[in-house]
């Protein structure tokens with residue numbers, strides 16, 4: 225069976241920065257609370273004319289340029305997002321046209337903050353099946369479009385960004401090792417955007433009731449996430465006969481610094497083995513994993529041959545973890 229490796233990575237972060245002091249002027253919050261409870265100092269916000277596909281295209285182009293691959297060589301594009309430009313056509317179609325990926329098929333994947341890990345898992349299996357040679361996985365979210373900036377419980381948490389990874393056949397001993405993904409719909413009400421779908425179609429009432437924004441039971445999500453992040457990482461490592469000490473780097477979804485620190489502590493990993501960049505970007509949903517990976521590569525923490533563990537929990541609930549041996 226062919227091996228699947230991550231061969232390139234590209235990201236896009238919009239230039240506008242929204243700081244905690246900006247938020248202090250919008251809602252009843254303060255920098256000390258946000259830093260202590262979540263660990264976010266600033267997040268980036270897309271310009272009004274920029275949609276998710278625009279950021280996805282930038283990230284895709286950056287990844288392809290890094291590897292010197294032409295978009296026409298792509299076999300498939302998977303866009304992991306909860307903020308598509310529109311319900312349909314899919315963001316994958318819009319990206320395919322813009323980058324000129326004439327030979328690719330593709331689709332959008334909805335798994336919220338676990339989306340990128342589900343996308344990586346899917347792409348790895350396409351490549352390992354031998355049916356695909358080049359699959360582009362993009363995590364892109366314009367969370368600012370579905371955030372209620374009058375709700376202090378949620379508006380401090382999220383930012384906008386996109387990231388892309390190219391998955392290709394690799395050599396024995398590098399690339400994809402395994403995954404552990406789960407969904408648990410009993411948590412569906414804990415984090416959701418209630419209106420705009422077939423259950424509660426858009427109406428004057430849904431807009432007036434602010435139902436097109438993210439609603440979150442923060443403590444319920446926190447409790448689930450803090451338990452599941454640890455359990456999933458541990459179970460995946462156990463499955464492959466590995467221990468946390470074997471892992472060079474844990475690259476977790478960036479939702480709350482305390483969740484990340486607790487996961488590392490329970491795994492017995494030092495913070496040197498973990499990437500935390502939530503302070504600069506907030507929770508960018510589908511984009512946190514590629515963005516954190518980019519920062520890991522940039523600061524020299526992730527090198528060829530290193531064992532990397534990706535992990536996330538998201539709305540749904542969705543849970544996912546992947547083990548890869550970094551290949552470039």
Ligand SMILES: CC(C)(COP(=O)(O)OP(=O)(O)OC[C@H]1O[C@@H](n2cnc3c(N)ncnc32)[C@H](O)[C@@H]1OP(=O)(O)O)[C@@H](O)C(=O)NCCC(=O)NCCS
Nearest residue numbers: 253254257261337376377380442443445446479480537538
């Ligand atoms: C959202 C979250 C940061 C809130 O932190 P928390 O410690 O659970 O805080 P609570 O919701 O218990 O609120 C504690 C108090 O702070 C207040 N508070 C909430 N947001 C605030 C803010 N932005 N600024 C100041 N105070 C705030 C609450 O109103 C509450 O006040 P009260 O005690 O007077 O009622 C935290 O629950 C969390 O990170 N949850 C998981 C989020 C997550 O992972 N989401 C994405 C999944 S992918």
